Amino acid sequence: MTSTASPARRTARAGWNILGLLVFATVGFPVYWMLDTAIKPAKDAIDPDPSLLPTGFTLDNFGRAFDIADFWGPVGRSLAVSLSVVVIGVVVGMLAALAISRFAFRGRKIVIIGILAVQMVPLVAMIIPVFLLLNDLHQYDKLSGLIITYLTFILPFTVWTLRGFIVNIPRELEEAAMVDGCSRTGAFVRVVFPLLAPGMVATSVYGFIQAWNEYLYALMLLSQENQTATVWLGNFTTKHGTEYAPMMAGATMMALPIVVLFLLVQRKMAAGLTAGAVKG
Secondary structure, eight states, X not given: OOOOOOHHHHHHXXXXXXXXXXXXXXXXXXXXXXXXXXXXXXXXXXXXXXXXXXXXXXXXXXXHHHHHSOSHHHHHHHHHHHHHHHHHHHHHHHHHHHHHHHOOOTTHHHHHHHHHHHHHSOGGGGHHHHHHHHHHTTOTTSHHHHHHHHHHHHHHHHHHHHHHXXXXXXXXHHHHHHHTTOOHHHHIIIIIHHHHHHHHHHHHXXXXXXXXXOOHHHHHXXXXXXXXXXXXXXXXXXXXXXXXXXXXHHHHHHHHHHHHHHHHHHHHHHHHHHXXXXXX
């Protein structure tokens, strides 16, 4: 026996579908406009009466993006900084999250509150203190100084997120492994770590995106010779105006590493985002 949805339910479903399409169009339009501007002739990019549909196709803008300044240097520096932040942040964040979620120690609640409080501080409010501190440590205009700076606002999120994943892993699994002869470290490596992997992937992707897209600190803490990819995009704005088509071509090339990374880890990403949603 089959049942058909009521007219009210079909209307509600259609309304939600339309709302979903509107949200998708709103979110996806800037990406579409970036791609459209990147492949259209430069003169069409500054047309006062632009067309929503592609008016032409050219790859000259990508060539101009490569020629206007060193491209691979900033991209390489951005990759080095982002990957370093991800590796260090995940390792340190995992150990900190494990300590907070599995061990009882004096000041544990203060540490948790401190992690939340740090995330509430606007990043722009810390520019001057960070600049003075890095200057005293002789880390100004160095990639290592930028990595340390990024870790200060990525680590709290990493610790808090991984703590949530670890809390949802039953302690009984570790205890059963230790009863079978594993040490605490062995139980973590053999039992907890595989279950924590999806959460680590989701956290790593977030950290990579944050470090890759960050602009303000990279602009303030690095010179022109050590600029990252986001600051490199500023080369398209000169005293003669802004070259929008080559800039969008550069932005498209900058977005590719994020897209490739997401495609590679999308399954683990989805598992990490839904981990702990259902218990029992």
